[in-house]
Amino acid sequence: MKRIAVVASGRGSNFQAVIDAIRNGKVPAECVALITDNPKAYALERAKMSGIPCRIIDYATFPSREVYERALLATMQDVNADLFVLAGYMRILGASIVKAFPGKMINIHPALLPAFTGLHAQRQAFQYGVKVSGCTVHFVDESLDGGPIILQQCVPVLETDDEDALAERILMHEHECLPEAIRLFCEDRLVIEGRKVRVL
Ligand code: GAR
Numbered sequence: 001m002k003r004i005a006v007v008a009s010g011r012g013s014n015f016q017a018v019i020d021a022i023r024n025g026k027v028p029a030e031c032v033a034l035i036t037d038n039p040k041a042y043a044l045e046r047a048k049m050s051g052i053p054c055r056i057i058d059y060a061t062f063p064s065r066e067v068y069e070r071a072l073l074a075t076m077q078d079v080n081a082d083l084f085v086l087a088g089y090m091r092i093l094g095a096s097i098v099k100a101f102p103g104k105m106i107n108i109h110p111a112l113l114p115a116f117t118g119l120h121a122q123r124q125a126f127q128y129g130v131k132v133s134g135c136t137v138h139f140v141d142e143s144l145d146g147g148p149i150i151l152q153q154c155v156p157v158l159e160t161d162d163e164d165a166l167a168e169r170i171l172m173h174e175h176e177c178l179p180e181a182i183r184l185f186c187e188d189r190l191v192i193e194g195r196k197v198r199v200l
Contacts, residue, residue, distance in 0.1 A: 001028060001029060001030050002029045002083060003029070003032045003080065003081045003082050004030070004032065004081055004085055004182060005031070005035060005079045005083075006034050006084075006085045007084055007085065007086050008034065008036055008087045008089055009043075009088055009089050009090040010042065010043065010088050010090065011042050011043065011088065012043025012044075012087070012088065014174055014178050015043050015088075016046050017174070017175035018178060019031060020179075021179035021182070021183070026179060026183060027186060028183070029083075031052050032079060032080075033053050034047040034052050034053070034054050035054075035055045038056075039056050039058050043087075069093075073096060076100070082104065083104055083185055083186070085105075085107075085178070085182060086108070086140065087178060088108075090119070092144065098141060098142050105139065106137055106138065106140060106185065107140050107147070108136070108137050109136045110122050110170045110174060111124070111125050111170075112134040112154065113138060113145055114145075115130070116128070116133075117144050118144060118145065122163060123163050126161065126162075126163045126166050130157060132154050133166065134152055134153050135155070135170050135173050135177050136149055136151070137177050138150055139192060139197065148195055148196060150181045150190060150197050151177050151184075153173040156169075
């Protein structure tokens with residue numbers, strides 16, 4: 001059974017989807033930790049309700065980004081997971097952390113990459129006027145939301161949408177995509193070949 005750890009900064013609805021998928025047997029993994037940079041993250045409540053150990057690395061208490069990242073790296077190494085899942089982690093991970101876990105870190109992004117990287121991807125898509133958006137699960141490399149893509153799902157943009165309605169529709173698909181990608185990883189079915197991920 002693979003050990004996974006989730007890294008989240010906020011609400012944690014994707015984290016909850018992962019917890020639920022593990023609980024109902026869809027994902028053969030043990031969630032060994034929730035790691036957060038935000039002591040107020042609702043994800044912490046979700047972890048407590050499910051008996052998952054929490055590690056809080058409070059960004060605000062560190063004198064610099066470098067020192068924060070050293071603490072985060074040390075925590076991640078200590079947690080000793082087979083896979084780190086970024087589920088609404090709202091900071092860019094430094095190169096030292098990315099390099100420490102090659103092929104062992106995935107991220108969920110609320111747009112069809114490579115479009116609309118970075119923060120507020122749903123707002124970017126809505127304002128751009130695309131007719132289709134969606135979500136992407138990808139391996140994390142040193143680029144911004146640019147690592148090899150594992151899974152994507154399309155979501156239509158409706159005439160009646162505002163940004164929140166679009167974000168909510170995308171979120172429903174995130175909750176399917178993220179556990180599915182973790183399942184494939186845990187079943188050793190993902191092979192990274194350059195930019196491409198082959199699903200066995
Ligand atoms: C999700 O929509 C996730 O895709 C996005 O933040 C939200 C977190 O929601 N992540 C990013 O934008 C990463 N740059 P959640 O805390 O309810 O899972």
